[in-house]
Amino acid sequence: MTQALALHAVSHCFDDAEALQDVSLQVAPGECVALLGPSGAGKSTLLALLDGRVRGWRGRAEVLGNRLPNDRAPERKTRLETGFIFQEFALVDRQSVYQNAMNGRLGRMRLWPSLWGRYGAQDHLKTTIALEDTGLTELAQRRADQLSGGQRQRVAIARCLAQEPELILADEPVSNLDPAHAERILELITNTARNRGIAVVFSSHQPELSRRFADRIVGLRAGAVLFDKPSAMVGNDDISDLYHGTVPGDGLRVVS
Ligand SMILES: Nc1ncnc2c1ncn2[C@@H]1O[C@H](COP(=O)(O)OP(=O)(O)OP(=O)(O)O)[C@@H](O)[C@H]1O
Numbered sequence: 001m002t003q004a005l006a007l008h009a010v011s012h013c014f015d016d017a018e019a020l021q022d023v024s025l026q027v028a029p030g031e032c033v034a035l036l037g038p039s040g041a042g043k044s045t046l047l048a049l050l051d052g053r054v055r056g057w058r059g060r061a062e063v064l065g066n067r068l069p070n071d072r073a074p075e076r077k078t079r080l081e082t083g084f085i086f087q088e089f090a091l092v093d094r095q096s097v098y099q100n101a102m103n104g105r106l107g108r109m110r111l112w113p114s115l116w117g118r119y120g121a122q123d124h125l126k127t128t129i130a131l132e133d134t135g136l137t138e139l140a141q142r143r144a145d146q147l148s149g150g151q152r153q154r155v156a157i158a159r160c161l162a163q164e165p166e167l168i169l170a171d172e173p174v175s176n177l178d179p180a181h182a183e184r185i186l187e188l189i190t191n192t193a194r195n196r197g198i199a200v201v202f203s204s205h206q207p208e209l210s211r212r213f214a215d216r217i218v219g220l221r222a223g224a225v226l227f228d229k230p231s232a233m234v235g236n237d238d239i240s241d242l243y244h245g246t247v248p249g250d251g252l253r254v255v256s
Pocket residue numbers: 014015017018019037038039040041042043044045046
């Protein structure tokens with residue numbers, strides 16, 4: 001089976017910081033993987049690298065069966081099939097919820113129709129389904145700047161789903177949300193991905209939510225993989241080690 005992504009001994013250095021050290025990782029189609037680790041562990045760098053936005057890294061990486069280059073953007077097919085959910089949502093404020101979700105289709109359109117906003121029946125259909133899946137149908141005509149943080153986050157997810165990716169990368173997708181919304185959003189991303197056979201890699205500072213919603217957890221510290229285990233096998237000791245004894249508070253109790 002072709003892996004959704006495979007990294008072999010990937011390292012990356014920013015001017016003076018070793019952001020990733022010898023990272024090897026494989027994710028199967030339909031698998032949900034959480035990246036946990038303290039601030040500066042390299043989670044965002046790893047996600048940006050997989051999204052083809054980091055240059056000059058060392059090692060070997062394949063995304064959706066294609067070799068990821070380290071000196072230029074990935075080929076168009078890989079870009080089309082990789083969806084990224086940004087922590088700050090990256091919505092167009094003056095556009096409606098519908099239009100923001102439809103923006104996920106732009107990469108699949110030819111230049112002139114996309115410039116003139118001439119969307120096809122498939123684009124409308126995929127956008128409508130993405131809005132339904134994210135519970136946004138009622139808000140479709142509302143402007144993005146008139147939404148709450150949780151609703152904006154759902155629009156960012158709808159845009160990503162409308163793109164029809166085979167791989168979703170999400171950088172702290174629930175960090176701005178209250179616990180109930182965080183749970184609902186993670187459930188939405190991981191359930192939708194499983195139903196559609198999409199692989200997901202998301203970063204988080206919330207061990208308990210990660211254990212509940214990810215199939216596997218990769219603990220990163222100082223750019224290196226400290227552990228890579230099925231979520232059910234990640235114990236409180238693993239989490240405590242990862243955070244040098246301090247466990248981020250999301251309801252996790254350390255029981256020794
Ligand atoms: N553009 C950059 N230029 C220079 N150094 C960077 C850059 N981006 C990240 N770094 C450094 O690389 C290391 C990894 O940072 P990264 O943002 O990937 O960590 P993180 O685990 O996502 O942290 P957080 O949980 O705080 O978001 C850190 O030492 C950081 O200072």
